[in-house]
Amino acid sequence: MKRELLRSVTAALLAGTALLPVTMPRGAWAAQSPFAVEMKTMEIDGLTVAYREAGDPSDPTVLLLHGFPTSSHMFRELIPVLAEDYHVIAPDYPGFGASDMPSASEYEYSFANTARTVTRLIDEKGVDDYAVYLMDYGAPVGYRMFAEHPERVTGFVIQNGNAYEEGLREFWDPFRAYWEDPSAENGDALRGFLTLDATMWQFTHGVGDVGAVNPDNFWHVQYLLDRPGNQEVQLEMFLDYGTNLGEYPKWQALFREHQPPTLIVWGQNDYIFPAEGAHPYKQDLTDVEFHLLDTGHFALEEYGDVIAAEMQDFLARIQD
Incomplete structure (x- = not known):
């Protein structure tokens, strides 16, 4: 029954992706x-952690926390765009x-451990306080950091990242099955979400203009997902995501x-x-400044210029 449910959900998710046009994005809003x-x-902790950095370290810090399955x-x-002032x-x-x-098998892939790693990184960079962009997986990473040091x-x-059970709808049913019974069978049933079709669907579902989505995203992400052993990494993170729900009341109180x-x-069509x-x-x-955008999961792809402008206004206000 669970396998049939996953098949039906996955089929619904992936419908239409095979014939998506591969066109270049309409604009380069960060160009120049x-x-x-x-x-x-x-x-x-013995790992090489990569990060992108820009701007003057003496300016206020903005920490950007990515989602799945990107970076x-x-x-x-x-x-x-942000680095001019931050x-x-x-x-x-x-x-x-x-x-x-x-x-x-050799490393603890969990949201708590990821939060510890990111905290170590900003500590080593000498960052005392920061504003933070939270998206998808970035939300439980950032909220765990917030819980440790809210000051x-x-x-x-916040861009498409939950701290409430509202909105965790039927998409999450096969994941809930895995949280309740982390069997190999329930884990294997989730591997369909690690395919190229699923990756393309995540970037394009709910998007008004598919041409605004750079197809380089698909190849970049899928190369990483297809590395030997990475599916097991992602299954560990899928399993651990269930621990975040138990933290929601704590985060809400904070x-x-x-x-x-x-x-x-x-992105309201996510x-x-x-x-x-x-x-x-x-x-x-x-x-709270609240904006629902007519796009999907990776809202930056289609509404990057809008989000950047809203962030610049918001960050300027909270720094005053």
Whole structure:
């Protein structure tokens, strides 16, 4: 029954992707920026962790936390726009992007461990406080960091990342089955989400103009997913995602207590994290700028210029 459910959900997700036009994006909204983005690495607990950095370290820091199945690559055009006024850091989590990928049997792939790694990185960079962009996996990573040191967070930019169970709809049914019974069978049933068709679907579903999505995203992401051993890494993260739901009440209480100013820029057509997950933040946070965008999961691809402009206004306000 569970396998049949996954097949039906996966079929619905992947419908129409095979014939998607492969066209170049309509604009280069970050083009011409004089602020170079450097790709750097740092040794943390025996791992080489990659990160992108730009801007003057004496300026306020903006931390960019990526989602699944991408990396700091998703911020490639946003970083130079922000770097004119801010110090920007965008890490690749272990197992993602250009960071080391130890085997799943040799390393703890979890959101708690990822949060510890990112905290170590900004500590080593001498960052005391920061505003943070949270997307998809970046939300539980960033909220775990917030839970440990809420005083360090000057503001949230939330893009399709949950801290409430609202919006975790039928897409999550096969994942819930895996959380309840982490058997090899239930894990194997999720491998369909690691294919090229699923990757293309994540970037294009709910998008108004598919031509705005750079197809380089597909090949970049899929190359990383197809590395030997990476599916096991992703299954560990799929399994551990279930632990985040138990943390939601703690994070919500911290929102109410500390009231970090928040900008929500949410792709409302996202099937993974639909707009139902965006609205509950307004129940706990009082200083919220709220924008639903007519796009899908990776909202930066189609609405990068809009998000960048909203972020610049928001960040300028909270730094005053």
